[in-house]
Amino acid sequence: MHYVKLYFTCIKRSIISRLEYKKDTIISILSFLFSNACSLCSIYFILQAIPSLKGYSIAEVGFFYGFSMLPIALDHLFSDEFWLVAYRRVQLGDMDMHFLRPVPVIFQMFAETFQPDGFGEVIVGVTMMIVCGINLEATITFGAVFVLIIGAIFGAVIITSFKIIFSSLAFIFKRSGPLLQIIYNFTSYAKYPISIYPKFIRIILIFVLPFGLFVSLPINTLLYGSYNPYLLSLWIAGVAIIFFALSVFIWTRCEKRYESTGS
Amino acid sequence: MIEVKSLTKVFRKPIRGRGVLGMLKTLFSRKYKEIRAVDDVSFDIGEGEIVGYIGSNGAGKSTTIKMMCGILTPTSGKVLVNGREPYVKRKVVAKEIGVVFGQKTQLWWDIPLIESFKVLKEIYQVSEEDYKSRMEFLSSVLGIDEFLTQPVRTLSLGQRMRADLAASMLHNPKILFLDEPTIGMDVLVKEKIRQAIHALNAKYHTTVVLTTHDMVDIENLCSRIIMIEKGKIIYDGPLGDIKHRFGNIKTLTLTIPANINPQEVKPYSEEVDLITEKDKVMLRFDADKVKLEDVVQYAFSNYQAIDMKISDISIEDVVKKILAQQEEEKHAKEI
Known part of the structure; x- marks a missing residue:
């Protein structure tokens, strides 16, 4: 309970920080609106140009793309601070203040920044899902909707876990940003149906870097009823929880290696 | 209050060549140089003491302080703060200590000072009444109310230090670590900070460990000094003795x-x-x-x-x- 209250206090702090500079705030709101409008337009034009994609109808492709944005957006909302840890903060010895507070350092990282840009991505994603979803031929069942929600939320947990694991390596290497970037780029594999990849990559995307798990499989369940939605939900949530636990374990191990800087 | 037992911190640094070529060579070499930043240091500090931990630049002062407040984990030996090892029981110990680094602020850069205090109040779970009474006392000794609504980035060095000191005392810690609290300040501000440290020590009986380069700080504040050079303690005793000796x-x-x-x-x-x-x-x-x-x-x-x-x-x-x-x-x- 203390942590829930503390989280909201910190988030409020992070928003106040973002609003502190008037002109910067106005510019970032405008650029936020502009970039989201652009991404909606470009997706619209792409979908117009391609009638169908390897057996997927245009509505299916759009729905797929829109849904694939959700886990990435949710991760973006809550865990943006880890990029700074990986690229800068450990190297500059800028983490001292967090080590002095009676709260887990990893919690403070989540509470340090709340990235409202993620909201835009959620809105764009959901809009696409609605627009394309109307034209889908599949019958929408409760189970399918359930597995989509689980896929979005726990998909974000999986992405965040990888972010935690690779940013905690900064405690050992001093800077792990480029490495984290490489791993994070694999999330773009989530944006396409898993059936388009060769078998070898498919196995990796389900069992090793499970970015193929939480988008493609729930959508196939919705469109073709390929899997039992509840078993699939359980599997996705299970994988996410295991990776998250692993990432917290690795982080707490690595944070002991923090060296700060001379002063 | 604080027990330090044969505390040692060794940093391993790869031996580097010079220039681009030399740096490339180090990528393939496994040679390391060991730097013993703190070497077999032991001392005890009692409740309510104000101890000056002094030494020249790079003597190992900050490294010791960082181990005492749980940022760094020692290579060997141990620190006990109130009977607990700070780097093992970091969260518990953090509630009992306050830390100020003269060179780095612990406040949020962009937001008004008062907002930082509100977040800290929540982090340390300070009750509303405690918060009010402490803020009143801290404002009176440190004079922070004149810039309470300004963002931290607009504060002068002296104001920022007073703000940091207030922030570190908000949860009424039993021990206060001050790393170079008067660095870069003019004589008047230095004096104000010294008075504040005295007042805190008198009112809350806070144990204070401070590092400094300023002899006047030491004479005005510390009853005891611990002197460190190249990671080893070379003197530990009352200030009077050292004056007597030299x-x-x-x-x-x-x-x-x-x-x-x-x-x-x-x-x-x-x-x-x-x-x-x-x-x-x-x-x-x-x-x-x-x-x-x-x-x-x-x-x-x-x-x-x-x-x-x-x-x-x-x-x-x-x-x-x-x-x-x-x-x-x-x-x-x-x-």
Whole structure:
């Protein structure tokens, strides 16, 4: 309970920080609106140009793309601070203040920044899902909707876990940003149906870097009823929880290696 | 309150070549140099003490402080703060200590000071009444209310330090670690901060461990000093003792006209050391034995000085003297 209250206090702090500079705030709101409008337009034009994609109808492709944005957006909302840890903060010895507070350092990282840009991505994603979803031929069942929600939320947990694991390596290497970037780029594999990849990559995307798990499989369940939605939900949530636990374990191990800087 | 037992911190640094080629070579070499930043250090600090932890730059002060507050994990040995190891029970110990680093602020840069305090209140779970009464006291000793609504980034160094000090006291810690609390400040602000530290110590009986380069800080604040050099403790005892050992050493530096050969100046007496440089004469003496005004008068009437400066002994001088003395004692034993 203390942590829930503390989280909201910190988030409020992070928003106040973002609003502190008037002109910067106005510019970032405008650029936020502009970039989201652009991404909606470009997706619209792409979908117009391609009638169908390897057996997927245009509505299916759009729905797929829109849904694939959700886990990435949710991760973006809550865990943006880890990029700074990986690229800068450990190297500059800028983490001292967090080590002095009676709260887990990893919690403070989540509470340090709340990235409202993620909201835009959620809105764009959901809009696409609605627009394309109307034209889908599949019958929408409760189970399918359930597995989509689980896929979005726990998909974000999986992405965040990888972010935690690779940013905690900064405690050992001093800077792990480029490495984290490489791993994070694999999330773009989530944006396409898993059936388009060769078998070898498919196995990796389900069992090793499970970015193929939480988008493609729930959508196939919705469109073709390929899997039992509840078993699939359980599997996705299970994988996410295991990776998250692993990432917290690795982080707490690595944070002991923090060296700060001379002063 | 604080027990430190044969505390050691070793940093392993790869031995690097110079330039781009040298740096490339290090990528494939497995040679490391061990730097013993803190080497087998032990001491105890009791409740309510104000201890000066001093030494020259790079002596290992900050590293020790960082281990005592749980940022760094020691290579060997241990620290007990109130019976607990801070790097193991970090969260528990963090509630009992307050830390201020002179060089890094712990407040959020962009937001008004008062907002930072509100977040800290939540982090340390300070009750509303405690928060109010402490804020009142802290404002009165540190004078922070004049800039409470300003963002931290707009504060001057002195204001920021007072704000940091207030932030570290908000949860009423039993121990306060201050790393260079007066660095880079003018004399008036330094004085204000010293008074505040005294007031905190008197009101809450807070144990204070501070590192500093300023001899005046030490004389005004600390009853005990621990001196460290190259990671090892070279002195631990009351301030009075060290003064007694080295006296109240002052140095009078005179700038003399170019036409006078410094070699020709006459010494004042045997009790005053005479050091000469190109156009400078330095007289070093114990102000408890020789009167300062006598030396000044003598100097002006004899050396035609164009400028003069009186300085107290610096920490670096004390360290040098202690090391020299220990060296002598060692020689004496060997003979």
